[in-house]
Amino acid sequence: MEYLFEKGTGKHLLLLHGTGGDETSLVDIARFLDDKSTVLSFRGMIQEQGMNRFFKRNGLNQFDYESLEEESDKLLAEITRVSEEQGIALEDWVIVGYSNGANIAAHFILERETKLNKGIFFHPMSLGVVNKKVDLSEKQFWLSFGAGDPIVEKSVFDELENNLKTQGAEVTVELTQTGHQLTMPELTAAKKWLDEI
Numbered sequence: 001m002e003y004l005f006e007k008g009t010g011k012h013l014l015l016l017h018g019t020g021g022d023e024t025s026l027v028d029i030a031r032f033l034d035d036k037s038t039v040l041s042f043r044g045m046i047q048e049q050g051m052n053r054f055f056k057r058n059g060l061n062q063f064d065y066e067s068l069e070e071e072s073d074k075l076l077a078e079i080t081r082v083s084e085e086q087g088i089a090l091e092d093w094v095i096v097g098y099s100n101g102a103n104i105a106a107h108f109i110l111e112r113e114t115k116l117n118k119g120i121f122f123h124p125m126s127l128g129v130v131n132k133k134v135d136l137s138e139k140q141f142w143l144s145f146g147a148g149d150p151i152v153e154k155s156v157f158d159e160l161e162n163n164l165k166t167q168g169a170e171v172t173v174e175l176t177q178t179g180h181q182l183t184m185p186e187l188t189a190a191k192k193w194l195d196e197i
């Protein structure tokens with residue numbers, strides 16, 4: 001997979017972009033969250049009309065579940081491989097995902113045994129898969145939702161929050177009055193959460 005790695009002295013931020021982004025898309029966000037962070041950022045391998053994604057879909061919110069499982073395994077394998085190569089423990093990463101990137105991250109957190117245990121998920125949603133009951137106690141996630149989001153319904157956001165909590169995770173939610181886009185108030189709230197964990 002294509003990825004970008006920049007060594008810093010602060011937090012370890014693992015970046016997963018939204019549909020149409022690439023490995024550079026969230027770097028400024030990461031620098032805002034922690035200007036000294038070490039950054040590892042992947043490019044989704046699925047192409048949808050020239051846009052990068054982390055798994056296939058057959059239309060808006062019509063997910064291809066076979067692709068979701070396959071790409072989750074490939075992405076986790078790459079995260080593990082690059083982390084080993086760089087001498088960084090999986091426990092040290094804070095995942096920072098936006099939209100499609102947040103969705104694949106939340107999926108593999110819920111459905112795979114992994115040492116990754118912290119995440120900031122901007123505008124994520126439940127993908128409707130609840131197969132495994134991985135123990136998420138000791139894991140912490142921060143999630144944002146926009147009241148005017150045309151892509152993420154409140155019900156599927158709530159479903160994700162509930163799934164994470166049911167499996168034992170500590171979840172912090174930031175509600176915004178805007179849509180699917182990132183806003184300064186939510187970035188500031190995410191930074192505060194990151195500073196405190």
Ligand code: MLT
Binds near residue numbers: 060061100101103
């Ligand atoms: C997804 O496909 O993961 C969601 O619809 C969000 C997005 O469009 O990226």
